[in-house]
Amino acid sequence: MSLSDVDRQLLQRCLDREPRAWQDFVDRFVGLVVHVVNRTAMGRGLSMDESTRDDMVAEVFLVIIRHDFAVLRRFRRQCSLATYLTIVARRVVVRRLTAKAAVTGNRDPASLSNGHTNNGSANGHAAPTQVNGELQRIENAEEVEHLLLRLDPREASVVRMYHLEGKSYQEISQAVGVSENTIGPMLHRARAKMGRG
CATH class of the missing domain: 1.10.1740.10 (RNA polymerase sigma factor, region 2, helix turn helix motif)
Structure with missing residues (x-):
């Protein structure tokens, strides 16, 4: 947008x-x-x-x-x-x-x-790496939003949910309807397409 x-x-x-x-x-x-x-x-x-x-x-x-x-x-x-x-x-x-x-x-x-x-x-404890990981995910979020235009809609949706919305692999897999084990490879391929992998 x-x-x-x-x-x-x-x-x-x-x-x-x-x-x-x-x-x-x-x-x-x-x-x-x-x-x-x-x-x-x-x-x-x-x-x-x-x-x-x-x-x-x-x-x-x-x-x-x-x-x-x-x-x-x-x-x-x-x-x-x-x-x-x-x-x-x-x-x-x-x-x-x-x-x-x-x-x-x-x-x-x-x-x-x-x-x-x-x-x-x-x-009942949130892992400290959860907060640090969130910080790393959003550092380049504006750039990610711009680069999403290079992806097909499904890949863009996965990248957006992970990098901009901070969703876990499990949440993304449920939303997109794919196995949780495929989210990592999808993100890797999408990053490669965006010139970041």
């Missing part, structure tokens, strides 16, 4: 520091950021209280305005602004969870939100 004219104008208004531009930006995207924060936490089996969620949402917007809107200035406009902000928001949440785990010395990111977990693992 490409950048819409409405979002292009809103982006430029923010970069030009026009009156009310930032308020309009927040009004337009606060729902998206809240959704991303909730989904990212839920994907890790976290039960996040309202205060923690609000802190993370605020942190996402602080990251966006930091250093004279540096995050927005880096946006290459090769995908929709909502897609880009989804990537930014997820990155902020994952980094915050990782940083909290490092500070507390706690290897269980799920315990960072009032100790409630619901991730279905045998011991």
Whole structure:
């Protein structure tokens, strides 16, 4: 999906520091950021209280305005602004969870939100590599979105679910209707087609 004219104008208004531009930006995207924060936490089996969620949402917007809107200035406009902000928001949440785990010395990111977990693992703990793997998956997500155009629809769907939505092989196999063992090879072939394998 490409950048819409409405979002292009809103982006430029923010970069030009026009009156009310930032308020309009927040009004337009606060729902998206809240959704991303909730989904990212839920994907890790976290039960996040309202205060923690609000802190993370605020942190996402602080990251966006930091250093004279540096995050927005880096946006290459090769995908929709909502897609880009989804990537930014997820990155902020994952980094915050990782940083909290490092500070507390706690290897269980799920315990960072009032100790409630619901991730279905045998011991109730989310693996630390799960958070780090998520961070690696979304680092180049904007590039991935652009490169998806080189793939057939099924491959693009698998790549999108893994790299942009952070789904597991099991979730992808259920969604696409193929064996879980075929997801890795499909991703490898797709990366090769995109010039990244």
